Amino acid sequence: MRLGEGVEWGLHSCLVLAWLDDEAPIPSARLAAIHELPVAYLAKQMQALARAGIVTSTSGPRGGFKLARPASEVTFLDVVDAIEGGRASLFECTKIRTRGAAAGVPEFQTDAPCSIATAMHRAEVEWRSALQATTIADITRDISGAAPGFAKVSRVSLAKGEP
Amino acid sequence: MRLGEGVEWGLHSCLVLAWLDDEAPIPSARLAAIHELPVAYLAKQMQALARAGIVTSTSGPRGGFKLARPASEVTFLDVVDAIEGGRASLFECTKIRTRGAAAGVPEFQTDAPCSIATAMHRAEVEWRSALQATTIADITRDISGAAPGFAKVSRVSLAKGEP
DNA sequence: GGTTCCGTACTCGGATAGTTGTTGTCCGAGTAATGAGGG
DNA sequence: CCCTCATTACTCGGACAACAACTATCCGAGTACGGAACC
Numbered sequence: 001m002r003l004g005e006g007v008e009w010g011l012h013s014c015l016v017l018a019w020l021d022d023e024a025p026i027p028s029a030r031l032a033a034i035h036e037l038p039v040a041y042l043a044k045q046m047q048a049l050a051r052a053g054i055v056t057s058t059s060g061p062r063g064g065f066k067l068a069r070p071a072s073e074v075t076f077l078d079v080v081d082a083i084e085g086g087r088a089s090l091f092e093c094t095k096i097r098t099r100g101a102a103a104g105v106p107e108f109q110t111d112a113p114c115s116i117a118t119a120m121h122r123a124e125v126e127w128r129s130a131l132q133a134t135t136i137a138d139i140t141r142d143i144s145g146a147a148p149g150f151a152k153v154s155r156v157s158l159a160k161g162e163p
Numbered sequence: 164m165r166l167g168e169g170v171e172w173g174l175h176s177c178l179v180l181a182w183l184d185d186e187a188p189i190p191s192a193r194l195a196a197i198h199e200l201p202v203a204y205l206a207k208q209m210q211a212l213a214r215a216g217i218v219t220s221t222s223g224p225r226g227g228f229k230l231a232r233p234a235s236e237v238t239f240l241d242v243v244d245a246i247e248g249g250r251a252s253l254f255e256c257t258k259i260r261t262r263g264a265a266a267g268v269p270e271f272q273t274d275a276p277c278s279i280a281t282a283m284h285r286a287e288v289e290w291r292s293a294l295q296a297t298t299i300a301d302i303t304r305d306i307s308g309a310a311p312g313f314a315k316v317s318r319v320s321l322a323k324g325e326p
Numbered sequence: 327g328g329t330t331c332c333g334t335a336c337t338c339g340g341a342t343a344g345t346t347g348t349t350g351t352c353c354g355a356g357t358a359a360t361g362a363g364g365g
Numbered sequence: 366c367c368c369t370c371a372t373t374a375c376t377c378g379g380a381c382a383a384c385a386a387c388t389a390t391c392c393g394a395g396t397a398c399g400g401a402a403c404c
Contacts, residue, residue, distance in 0.1 A: 001164070001165075001166055001167060001247050001250050001251055001253075001347095001348090002164075002250060002251075002252055002253060002254065002255055003164050003253055003254050004164060004386095004387065004388085005257065005387085005388080006387090006388090007254070008254070008255075008256065008257060008259065008279070009259070011279050011283075012259055012260060012279060015279065016265075025337095027336085027337065027338085028337085028338080029337090032263075033263055033264050034263050034264045034265050035259040035260065035262060035263045035264075035265055036259070036262040036263030036264075037259065037263070038388085038389060038390085039390095040389065040390050040391075041388065041389050041390080043337095043338075043339085044339095044340095044388095044389090044390095046338090047338080047339065047340085050338085050339095057337085057338060057339090058337080058338085058396090058397095059336085059337050059338050059339090059394090059395055059396050059397085060335090060336065060337055060338085060395070060396035060397040060398080061334095061335065061336045061337070061396075061397050061398055061399095062336085062337090062397070062398080063336075063337045063338070063396075063397080064337075064338090065338095076282060076283070076286070084164050087164050087165060087386095088164055088165075089165055090164075090165060090166050090253075090290070091165065091166050091170070091171070092165055092171075093171065094168065094171060096171065096172070096175055096198040096199070096200065097175060097198065099198060099199040100195075100196055100197050100198045100199030100200070101196050101197045101198075101199075102179075102197050102198055107306045108306075115301075115302045115305040115306065116171070116174050116175060116178065116302060119239060119294075119297045119301070119302070120174075120239070120294075122293055122297075123239070123290050123291075123293035123294045123297075124290065126289040126290055126292070126293045127253075127286050127287065127289055127290035127293075128286075129289070130285055130286035130289045130290075131282075131283075131286045134282045134285075134286075138278075138282070139278045139279060139282070142278040143270045143271075143278065164386095164387095167347095167348065167349085168348090168349080169348090169349090188376095190375085190376065190377085191376085191377080192375095192376090201349085201350060201351085202351095203350070203351055203352075204349065204350050204351080206376095206377075206378085207349095207350090207351095207378095207379095209377090210377080210378065210379080213377085213378095220376085220377060220378090221357090221358095221376080221377085222355090222356055222357050222358085222375085222376045222377050222378090223356070223357035223358040223359080223374090223375065223376055223377085224357075224358050224359050224360095224373095224374065224375045224376070225358070225359075225375085225376090226357075226358080226375075226376045226377070227376075227377090228377095250347090
């Protein structure tokens with residue numbers, strides 16, 4: 001079990017969009033070329049981000065994608081939920097304790113939520129909280145801090161396409 | 164994206180095994196009947212638990228599964244890892260920042276681990292920590308506390324099979 | 327020369343196949359109880 | 366009556382299909398630019 005690859009692509013793409021925020025919209029083709037990804041499939045993931053309101057899309061020449069809001073307000077959880085499409089519930093309780101022979105056991109028939117499901121959900125909340133506590137802006141800060149002198153020139157190379 | 168159903172089955176089965184700890188080993192057929200699950204597929208999951216050393220298996224008549232160690236030493240993380248078979252890494256970094264046009268950007272070529280992967284892994288550690296902090300014994304405590312008076316009689320019904 | 331209009335090229339968007347992983351099932355190897363036979 | 370041993374039934378264990386989800390791809394709808402024609 002693991003997250004789809006699209007999550008990684010979406011996060012990196014949002015990072016690039018934040019990086020080139022003052023430039024024109026970036027089409028999927030260029031986003032794909034930057035990370036050497038399948039163009040059409042990345043486009044599909046970008047559609048999911050657009051539906052979730054994380055990025056805005058523009059059609060036609062000079063069109064492409066831009067961040068819909070400041071990078072500091074785009075959390076990792078937003079991107080994960082957008083691309084996984086709500087299927088990001090790590091655990092789902094199917095109420096198996098209410099079926100079969102266990103149905104005759106009073107301790108298992110209480111209306112209280114299943115203790116196992118509760119524990120799993122508690123862990124999941126920890127995961128989602130950590131994702132929500134991190135934004136795209138945190139990552140751009142990391143990268144800018146690592147090599148501030150080359151920021152502008154590399155942004156230009158990325159915007160042009162090939163290095 | 165979500166965990167396999169086998170995780171829920173494994174957790175509930177461990178709970179039953181802990182509940183009936185002083186009884187004879189429980190065969191997969193009875194475990195499946197308790198929760199009305201597909202017998203053969205549950206057996207497959209129990210095999211995974213046995214390989215991980217969480218339960219011990221006995222063949223032949225009067226055989227079945229028993230917890231290999233006290234329920235207080237069986238964490239949810241143990242069960243999840245055992246059944247997901249090590250594929251429980253929620254996120255895997257495929258190093259896409261080192262390919263394509265991004266390969267020419269100095270900021271993306273540092274040897275430091277990918278900031279995005281780091282953030283995702285940090286969230287995953289939170290999840291795994293929460294899972295490790297919960298044991299099967301915690302759940303048995305919850306259930307016993309809810310209806311202490313009926314514990315013994317229901318344990319007997321479960322051991323016999325049908326209520 | 328300025329304005330309008332049309333053609334063109336480029337972009338997103340949803341509908342369409344291929345491949346991997348999960349779910350479900352089956353039969354064989356091994357083992358302990360069981361009953362018969364012999365001492 | 367007790368012991369030995371073959372039979373038998375029951376269990377786990379790994380090998381074998383069916384399904385779903387993820388991955389990958391294509392073509393159509395819409396839009397802005399660019400140029401030509403007209404005023």
